[in-house]
Amino acid sequence: MRQNKYDEDAFFQIYSKMDRSVGGLDAAGEWHKLQTLLPDLKDKRVLDLGCGFGWHCRYAREQQASSVIGVDLSENMLQRARELTNDSQIEYRQMAIEDSHFEQNQFDVVVSSLALHYIEHLPDVYVKINHCLVSGGSFILSVEHPIFTARAEQDWHYGAQGEKLHWPVDRYHEQGQRIASFLNHDVVKYHRTMATHLNELIRAGFVIQQVAESKPSLEMMEQVPGMSDENRRPMFLMIAATKA
Structure with a gap:
């Protein structure tokens, strides 16, 4: 059974109030x-893939993409995406990423933002993505960083006064399921090492073009309290690859 926390009303209500939401x-x-x-x-x-509220879908059209398909398992997510979208060239489909199937060479670009760390059998998904991309097509993804996912606690080590002392990393090479607390709810995620992230893409037929690790902008650090702590460890891993 596919995990679908975002259709649980209590979880979705909290998620909808996040800054990025x-x-x-x-x-x-x-x-x-x-x-x-x-x-x-x-x-x-x-x-x-994992389009959520459709932010990247609408951005793609703003950049004059000819057409966009957004896929998400959550009915709540897609309902909000449709409410925010007024564009006949954007189509939203409700399905799990693992169950999606598209024709060979159907897309020039595939994007997935902060969704793939919820998927257990990720290599199968990478093969499907490679199949539906044209030769030389682009695949851009972001996931929670292995430094962030290694421990299920996903939290700082605090001092006696509640100060953030450091970000602990443990069980890094023990890949697999983590039950993490996100928005005060238990959520199932899957930890992979940096090497695994890259090698699974390579085995699926991709060429790695660029790798980036999240770091807040100076503007955001000045405007958002506590954001400077994000410089102490990367929360997200971003990879740009092309179909060989």
Whole structure:
């Protein structure tokens, strides 16, 4: 059974109030870097896997993509995406990423933002993505960083006064399921090492073009309290690859 926390009303209500849920891409701390990994989207056919509220779908159309398909398992997510979208060239489909199937060479660009760390059998998904991309097509993804996912606690080590002393890393090479607390709810995620992330893409037929690790912009560090702590460890891993 596919995990679908976002259709649980209590969880979705909390998620909907997050800064990135309200402010979109500009409120996402990693967007200023992820944006630079994207190829020219003009006249491109784009697929967004785990599209959520559709922020990347609408951005692709703003960059003159010819068409966009957004896929998400959550009915709540897609309902909000449709409410925010007024564009006949964006189509939203409800399905799990693992169950998605598209024709060979159907897309020029595939994007997936902060969704793939929820998937257990990720190599199978990478093979499907490679299949639906044209030769030389681009795959841009972001996931929670292995330094962040290694421990299920996903939290700082605190001092006696509640100060953040350091970010502990443990069980790094023990890959697999982690039950983490996210928005005060238990969520199942899957930890992979940096090497595994890259090698699974290579085995699926991709060529790695660029790797980036999240770091907040100076502007965001000045505007958001506590954001400077994000410089002490990367929360997200971003990879740009092309189909060989």
